[in-house]
Amino acid sequence: MGAIRIDRIELRQYSLPFEPPFHAAWDPAPRRSLDATVVRIVAGEYEGVGGGGPLPGFAGNEHLFAGEDVRDIERHVAVLENLQFLHGKMWPIEVALWDLIAKIDGLPLWRRLGGAEGRVRAYASTGSRGTVDERIERACRIAGEGYPAIKLRMYEDDVGAEIAFVRAVREAVGDEVELMVDANQGWRLGGDTRRPWSLETAEAVARELNELGVYWLEEPLGRHDYAGLAELRMRSGLRIAGGEGACEAVELEECLRHGSLDVYQQDVAWNVGVLRTVELAPKIAAAGAMYTPHTWGNGLVLLANLHVAAAVSNAPYVEFPYDPPEFSLERRDYVLPAPLRADADGYVQLPEGPGLGVELDWEALEELRTGG
Ligand SMILES: [Mg+2]
Numbered sequence: 001m002g003a004i005r006i007d008r009i010e011l012r013q014y015s016l017p018f019e020p021p022f023h024a025a026w027d028p029a030p031r032r033s034l035d036a037t038v039v040r041i042v043a044g045e046y047e048g049v050g051g052g053g054p055l056p057g058f059a060g061n062e063h064l065f066a067g068e069d070v071r072d073i074e075r076h077v078a079v080l081e082n083l084q085f086l087h088g089k090m091w092p093i094e095v096a097l098w099d100l101i102a103k104i105d106g107l108p109l110w111r112r113l114g115g116a117e118g119r120v121r122a123y124a125s126t127g128s129r130g131t132v133d134e135r136i137e138r139a140c141r142i143a144g145e146g147y148p149a150i151k152l153r154m155y156e157d158d159v160g161a162e163i164a165f166v167r168a169v170r171e172a173v174g175d176e177v178e179l180m181v182d183a184n185q186g187w188r189l190g191g192d193t194r195r196p197w198s199l200e201t202a203e204a205v206a207r208e209l210n211e212l213g214v215y216w217l218e219e220p221l222g223r224h225d226y227a228g229l230a231e232l233r234m235r236s237g238l239r240i241a242g243g244e245g246a247c248e249a250v251e252l253e254e255c256l257r258h259g260s261l262d263v264y265q266q267d268v269a270w271n272v273g274v275l276r277t278v279e280l281a282p283k284i285a286a287a288g289a290m291y292t293p294h295t296w297g298n299g300l301v302l303l304a305n306l307h308v309a310a311a312v313s314n315a316p317y318v319e320f321p322y323d324p325p326e327f328s329l330e331r332r333d334y335v336l337p338a339p340l341r342a343d344a345d346g347y348v349q350l351p352e353g354p355g356l357g358v359e360l361d362w363e364a365l366e367e368l369r370t371g372g
Contacts, residue, residue, distance in 0.1 A: 003069035004104055009062045009093070010040045011055060013371035016334045022326040023129040025153035026184040028192055036298040036335050037372070038360065039096040043070045046103050049360055050095030051300025051335055052269045057087020065093075070100045077275045081248070089247075091273045095304040098274050099355040106354050108307070113278060115311035118350040122320030122342040123149035123180060125296065127327055132165045138323065139169045146344040149178035149215065149317045159201060163208045170212045178215045178317070180241070186219035187245035196222040199232060206236035216241040216263050224251070229260035241265055244294035249276040256287055263315065267294040268308045269301040281312035290315035297321075299333030302340060303356055310350055320348065334368070337361050 014036045021030035039050045048070075064079050076097055080090040102112040110118045124147040126138065139150055152169060154162035166181055173179075183205070185196040197205070202220035209217055216239035221228045223245040233240050241263035246252050249272045255261050264284045268274045277291070284291045292315035293305040302321065309318045320342060321332055329339035336358055342348050351357025 025155040048096040048100030050092040052092035094273045103355040110307045110310035113311035120318040123317040125151040126323040143173040151180040182218040186223035206238045210238040226258040265294040295319040299336040
């Protein structure tokens, strides 16, 4: 097959207002909307889409792709890596290119990337603040819906109270449901200048969580504390997860070199892209670790990550952001024609159509469009 050349790249901005707002555990400010950038790439008769957060530095660089062969992905990723050094994350562009590549080959993306089965098992990833009682009640409700695993957040400064919260959830849901805990110490937003936990605090928390049968503790230290994370793994015996905050694949290579993590969570739409994730997956498996992505964001972020996870994840569960009513499926997936759903056993079936397998309803989205 001859070259299929990129005609144009369009970026469109959408925003879904949130009333009531979403009080994310890792964000001091309540979120009053969910913003999405949708990338649309046209190449001859094909159209590819990808989505994520803002791509403020991409505008003006479309010419670097126009006229290039869609399938020259190594070259495109090298260009995106050059751009991100100065202009920030660019990965929704790569997702749209993979959507195109898989469509050209007539395969769902998960199959194009070597997957045998287009389904993954979800862990419900909670994210809302609330009183301890509210958070326990929400976790029980979610467990009752059939999710096999739930991720809880620790965000209050009083870690003793947060451990008591996890213990109360364990007692309420029993041992059948796996629990993960995200400490969100790896990176911070804007004006949040708190320092990450010390190794001593992280170790004390990890030991308690290990006794509660927690499946993993996520981001217990700063993201560049490679040696500290490795030490924590050794001392606590609990699985340690991280990697969502890596800005480049080389940071994950550094984690591998140090033995920093049991669970690698790079996000294909947010931090290192599809190609680098596919390249890293066998190295992670060879190290005896797991890859299962961070997927928090809008529905296109989740969808792209689920495709790649179905192809190359070696972990039993994949993150499925879900914490109604503040972070409902309908809010999360508003850019998709219909929300992605888990079945009664927690499985999410991916589309069988080519590429990402969704046709966006551009007309319906128009009323939420804010730019581009
Ligand atoms: Mg996380």
